[in-house]
Structure formats: structure tokens, C-alpha cells
Amino acid sequence: MGLFDGFKVTMSQFFRPRVTVPYPQKKRPKPLRFHGRHVLNKYEDGMEKCIGCELCAGVCPARCIYVRGADNPPDDPVSPGERYGFVYEINYLRCIHCDLCVEACPTEAITESKLFEFSFTDRRDAVYTRDELLVDDKGMPKAQPWEDWRPGDERNTSAWMRATSPNGVAAYEGKVAWSGELGFGVRPPERGQSDAPAPAGEIAAEEAATPVGERPVDPGEHH
């Protein structure tokens, strides 16, 4: 009877796993390409990737990035090549995490981590400078006191993320077209949409370790 079908629907929810999670204690896994707080990457030899070209600042729709380039000191260069970003600031009161700066960057210097829980109480803390954005000597982001880093937030922040994006050209699948990074080396390609052989390395291990139900869902395949 149609009247009672509704009762079945509501009661069936009782026996299903909950969609929501008790947020600060428990968190849902973030999507692989989540846009969070930025990091400025380094090469494997410790040189900064940023060359101070200001393309990120030019493309930023929120105008939250301020970059000044300067010539590298000849005896102690900061980055390979002619110039480096000697001022690099992102104002997080304006940033909309659109990731256009990451796309614009010619040297894969700026990328986004998965950290989104950084609520500062002083507006001066909102402006992240070069010192705060640059990765440390091990290639990991520098955690600020007000930032709530969780395991996995600093993973997959490199240009690897963009280069292996599923909406990229399929012909480039499985081909390494990105540079190495301090602390991580040259990251392996991700398994693509076609049946490319499963890559070695951290992604494969991560996928294998995550139960299917908890994997981030690609919006395209959601019913």
C-alpha cells in the first residue's frame, strides 16, 4: 500500500551507516585533489622552485597573491636560474582556493595542500608570507600554531596532482612530466582511467590501505 511505503523508507535509514560524522572528532576522507592551504615547493637539492615570475599573482581572481621577484645572488642562488621570489604573500582572507595559481605556475612552485582548518584570530596571521609558505628541510609544510594538520593533509600536494588529473589528456597517462621534490623525489604517476598498470609508491599503497567505502568519491561517478 502506497501509504505505508514511506514508513519503510524512513525505517530503512535506521539500519544504514550514517552519512554524517561527528565532525571535529572524526573526519571524512578528503578528495584526492582537495584545494587547501598553499605550499611553496623546493627541488630535491633544496633550491626553491619559485622564480618570481608573478604569473600566479596575475591570474589570481581574488587578487590575494603578492609576489616580488629579485635577481639571485650569484654566490648563493636561492633558485636555479636568474630570479627568485623574494617576497611571496597570500592573504587568506581573500583566497578562494580556486587553484588557478597552481595552474599558472610554470615551475610547479606553488601547490595546494589539503589543509583547510586554519582559523586565525588575528588578521595579521591571515597573510602568509614566504617563510610560512615554504616547505621545510624535509619537504614538509611548516605548521603554524593555529593550523590543524591531519595525517594526509600534506600528501599529494605537488604538481603530480595537476599533471595526473583525470580530466587531462589521456595520452599522457602514466608518463612522468613533473619535476622531483624535496623529501619525495620524483613521484610516480597515478593509476589513470584506462587500465594502466597500478603504479608503485605511496598512492598505490594508500589506495590499497583505504577500504572502498571510505575512499573519496569522484563526483562524476556518484549516482
Added chain:
Amino acid sequence: MGDPLYAQGIDLAVLLITLLKVVLTFVFLLVSVIMYIWFERKFISDLQNRIGPDRAGPYGVLQSLADGIKLIFKESLVPAESDRRVYILAPYITTITAFAAFAIIPIGDRISIGGHQTYLQLANPPIGILFLLAMSSIAVYGVFLAGWSSGSKYPLLGSVRASAQMISYEAAMSLAVASAVLITGSLTTRDIWQHQHTWNWNLWQLGVVPFLIYIVAATAEIERPPFDLLEAEQELVAGFNTEYSAFRFAVFYLASYMNTITVSAVAVTLFFGGPSGPHIGFLPALWPVVWFFLKVFVFMSAYVWLRATLPRLRYDQLMDLGWKRLIPLALYWLLLVGALRIGDDANWPWGPSHSTWNAVTIVACAAGAGLVYFGGLSAAVRVGRQRAEEETEHADGVRV
């Protein structure tokens, strides 16, 4: 007949026991309302596949306590256009009737305190279930006066709606209650319960129909979903209590949940055998109370389920259901129960040795009369609908 507590005259001990019972009932109702609000929020979130309140205390148990404390310390606004005295009085009318209505519910059998025997029931007046109907009628005043005295349009509209709804459904509810009274031969809730001892529930003694009528009408009476038209927020903001805030709002909220508990308890008393259940030798005074609360809990959970499932009725659907379906059906069933009762008493029409044939004859007569009755009713409803459509056509599509 009455409570054995008052049989040997009234002295200080009797007075104190009565006072103790009053305080216990009051505290019990308050605590159960707080727990029920929490339970409803938790259970409805289960039915909606979410977690629900989980911050205050383990599993959010203290959530409604926290809400209550918050409401008490908020500012109690009185609108400038309001009728001040009535505005302040109205929430208390609603709450007092809600508290008082529960007083007649038998929770368990008799116990003895310090040599005094007493029923586990706050009061067992001879008018019994009529007291409940009286209280639910007075509760309409609380709702209506609240809306009227707010001096604001939406509360007034909401209270007009609410009181129209409560008055319409009271008829059907009273008729359903009357059939339970008819079969018991007594008005007191204790007699109604004792009559059903142990598995001889009114639910099957009366056929399921009076229970269904009661539960639908009572749900409408206490304005629970799907009959919560008075707080149809897209039409009326929050209904009759729109202008109320802080403690006075909390009091309305309290009353509405207490009504849900009372309606469940009355349904259990009238149709589901009250506190009766399997007899257990160990602690015999305790088990009736346990059976009673188990039964009430089932009803209260069912109310949450109803709320999670059913969408709100439209106003004309609500009135149609009340006046054109429930009241005629309740009236018919009351007459059927009455006819069977008279037939049983007077051995009508075939004499005392043919009790089965007597019942069959009466049911056959009733079925025939029912066909004519419901045929006439549906014809009348059809004619009425046609006329309304014609009038709507005349008025260029505006429903009059």
C-alpha cells in the same frame, strides 16, 4: 471505587502522601519531557540517516536540559500591541491542563506507603476520562488566547487554525473514547484498565477501529505531525506562539511534548490494557509500571516515526478527514458497539439461548444500516464537491 487512601478519613499522613504523589508526578513528567525531546531528536536523526545532537553529555542526553536552561535565561519579550495579562496567562493555561490531564492515568496497581494503601495514580475521580476531555478542551483556550493576545496577525491566524482543528477532532476523539467507556460501563480510568485485565484489551474487544480513530484524532488534537498545521512555517511563521520567547515559549514547548506523552498514555490505558501484562512473582508491584511504560514508549516512538515520514496535511484535507470521515465513522462504530452491548444485555432478538445468532443478527442489521449511512454520506460529499466546483467556475476559478 475511589482511592483507598481516602477511605479512612484524611489526616496529615494522607495529605503528605498525596503531596508526595503530586510532586513525583510533576517531576516525572518534567524529566520524561526532557528525555522525550532528546529521544525524539536522536531517533528522528536515525530515521533521517544523520547523527543528531551529540555535544551535550554522552550521546547528547543533556541537550534538551541545555536548551531549557538557555531559554530560561533569555529575555521574555512582551509585544507592545499585546493584551498583556492574557498574553502572560495563556502559556500557563496550556501547561496546567497538560499536567493535569496526566493525573488520571493509572501507572500501576496499588502500593502501600506507611500502612496506607494507595493507587499508583495521582487521582481516580469518578468522572475519570471525562476529566481528560475537559482538560483537552480547556487547552484550546491556552492556544487561542495566546494567539489572540499577541496582537499580531500570524499568531492570530495560527491560533484560529489550531483551535478549529482541535475542536473538530475533539468530537471524533470523544466518540472513540466513549466506545471504550461504553464497553467498560465505567468512566474511571482504573475501571477501564481493570476491565481489560490481562490480555482482554479493548483493542480487540472493540475492533481496531475506535483505536485508529482515537490515535488519528488525538494526534490532530495535540498538533503533532502530520497534523501540525498551526506551525506550518511557510504559511504562519510559527503559529500561535510566534510572539512568545524565552521561558514562556519553553512552557508551550513543554506542554506540547507533555501532551504527546499523555495521549500515548491514554491510548495505552483505553485500548492496550494499561499497566496489565504477564504476572511476575518477583516484585509484583513493579511489573505493571514496567509494562505501562514499555507500552507508552512504543507509542512515543511511533509518533517520532510518524513525524519522520508523513508530510503535513493541507487545511481542507484536514477538515475533510475530521468531519467527513472520522466523525461519521466514530459515530457509526459507537452505535454498533452500543447495539451489541444492548443485544448482549437484553438477549435481543432471539432469546438467551442464541447468543451467537443474536450477535450475527445485530451485526447484519448494522452492516445494512451502515451501507445506507455511508452511501448517503458519500452522495452528500459528492454533491457538495460538485457544487463547490460549479461555484468556483462561476467565480472565474477563484475557490470560494
